Amino acid sequence: MRTDDRPARPGRPRAVPDADPALSPRDQILDAAAALFVEHGVSATSTRAIAERVGIRQASLYYHFAGKDEMLAELLTTSVRPSLDLARDLDARVPDAVPAATALAALVRSDVDTLSRTPHNVGVLYLLPEVQGERYDGFRADRQALQDVYGRLGALAASPEVTASITADQLGAILIQLVETVIQLRRAGEVGAADREAIAATCLRVCGLGAAEVTGALRGMSEVPAAVEA
Amino acid sequence: MRTDDRPARPGRPRAVPDADPALSPRDQILDAAAALFVEHGVSATSTRAIAERVGIRQASLYYHFAGKDEMLAELLTTSVRPSLDLARDLDARVPDAVPAATALAALVRSDVDTLSRTPHNVGVLYLLPEVQGERYDGFRADRQALQDVYGRLGALAASPEVTASITADQLGAILIQLVETVIQLRRAGEVGAADREAIAATCLRVCGLGAAEVTGALRGMSEVPAAVEA
DNA sequence: ATTATCTATAGATCTATAGATAATGC
DNA sequence: ATTATCTATAGATCTATAGATAATGC
Numbered sequence: 001m002r003t004d005d006r007p008a009r010p011g012r013p014r015a016v017p018d019a020d021p022a023l024s025p026r027d028q029i030l031d032a033a034a035a036l037f038v039e040h041g042v043s044a045t046s047t048r049a050i051a052e053r054v055g056i057r058q059a060s061l062y063y064h065f066a067g068k069d070e071m072l073a074e075l076l077t078t079s080v081r082p083s084l085d086l087a088r089d090l091d092a093r094v095p096d097a098v099p100a101a102t103a104l105a106a107l108v109r110s111d112v113d114t115l116s117r118t119p120h121n122v123g124v125l126y127l128l129p130e131v132q133g134e135r136y137d138g139f140r141a142d143r144q145a146l147q148d149v150y151g152r153l154g155a156l157a158a159s160p161e162v163t164a165s166i167t168a169d170q171l172g173a174i175l176i177q178l179v180e181t182v183i184q185l186r187r188a189g190e191v192g193a194a195d196r197e198a199i200a201a202t203c204l205r206v207c208g209l210g211a212a213e214v215t216g217a218l219r220g221m222s223e224v225p226a227a228v229e230a
Numbered sequence: 231m232r233t234d235d236r237p238a239r240p241g242r243p244r245a246v247p248d249a250d251p252a253l254s255p256r257d258q259i260l261d262a263a264a265a266l267f268v269e270h271g272v273s274a275t276s277t278r279a280i281a282e283r284v285g286i287r288q289a290s291l292y293y294h295f296a297g298k299d300e301m302l303a304e305l306l307t308t309s310v311r312p313s314l315d316l317a318r319d320l321d322a323r324v325p326d327a328v329p330a331a332t333a334l335a336a337l338v339r340s341d342v343d344t345l346s347r348t349p350h351n352v353g354v355l356y357l358l359p360e361v362q363g364e365r366y367d368g369f370r371a372d373r374q375a376l377q378d379v380y381g382r383l384g385a386l387a388a389s390p391e392v393t394a395s396i397t398a399d400q401l402g403a404i405l406i407q408l409v410e411t412v413i414q415l416r417r418a419g420e421v422g423a424a425d426r427e428a429i430a431a432t433c434l435r436v437c438g439l440g441a442a443e444v445t446g447a448l449r450g451m452s453e454v455p456a457a458v459e460a
Numbered sequence: 461a462t463t464a465t466c467t468a469t470a471g472a473t474c475t476a477t478a479g480a481t482a483a484t485g486c
Numbered sequence: 487a488t489t490a491t492c493t494a495t496a497g498a499t500c501t502a503t504a505g506a507t508a509a510t511g512c
Contacts, residue, residue, distance in 0.1 A: 009485095010482090010483050011484080058476095067476080
């Protein structure tokens, strides 16, 4: 089994010619698996169905992956990682270099935008029952770490009234849940800029920010990514 | 196939004696299916596994249900119906007999409490990919109707700043998503009264209510159920 | 006679391995 | 020689039907 991801190498030609030779076979398989896992779930997706969508024989999948589990693990990890990286980066700059509300706004906007654009709405994968298995402990740990950052930034940004009635853990769970409203909206139809902004603004309002502070944080946010790149 | 739900009638005895004769065989099957669907998903749950959990033979399931689909359909419907009934009831009394914020508080509290107590955390079923199939159009319509009420009550309760930046549809999606934070919390561990209150309060804060209004609505709420029963 | 179960099983999958083959690279 | 595919298939399911059977009810 090949586990790396170099471009396609020579080998016996496919029975059906490669539809997209620009993508590595591995990525073609991941893309097909993502689409089918999101639509039908993991168990309802057969390795045959994945192979058919790629345009290869069922057995050929096993040259690239040990099985569906491994495909799912990779899809989960590559989708949570960038978000966690940004979260940690922001977390480290708060509150000295960046106000908490600004950092939270930046994280929320980034995650909402990413989730609204991922191919096949892969955020749906987080909801699948398979993900509860210990096979995916690593993913769940990353996700929990992300939630913790949400809770920490939220608690720092929060008004005293809010802080009095809600813990950082609760706030983390609530904020991440709110961000994932995008996933459900995408299931129902197109997600527009207004939807994304409504969700981002709601995340800040949940922390007790007033209307002026909400728009302020969403504005100030636009400077942060530049700082991060530096 | 028997589709009603009378108490058990005579018939060949089970190989393994009935563990809970107080429940009809149908309810025993639904309970087992719910537990397994929540834990592993529908496709990953075999009819054999359901039967084993009940304590009957696999083939005996088909005397009560046409298949897993029918079990899932019944579980979904019986879990959304009571909530939709309450929502419609409240919706009809707003704003003349009951203030919108009070009605929203009552609906949120009821749904949060219900979801936090359902056996096996059945709210998880809403998230399964199978539910997107047209086989479950009826359930999804009920759920959309519930979401619409959330949006309507939320918009009526909302402060002008909130109404200016968010539509009733967006608010409905956000509120129902927030309520379902309970489902995720239950996956992670016990859900306490503080968690339920944090979520309920957050739903009201999302509508732009201040701290005083939030606690006010959650208080006034307690009178509403009595009015509903009348 | 009616009911709710049982046993047995056909037919349809589905996964994962073994081994062959058709390319390119050296 | 190496690589990426292919063909073929064993073994393990899983679903849903046919028909038998062991109770109670009349």
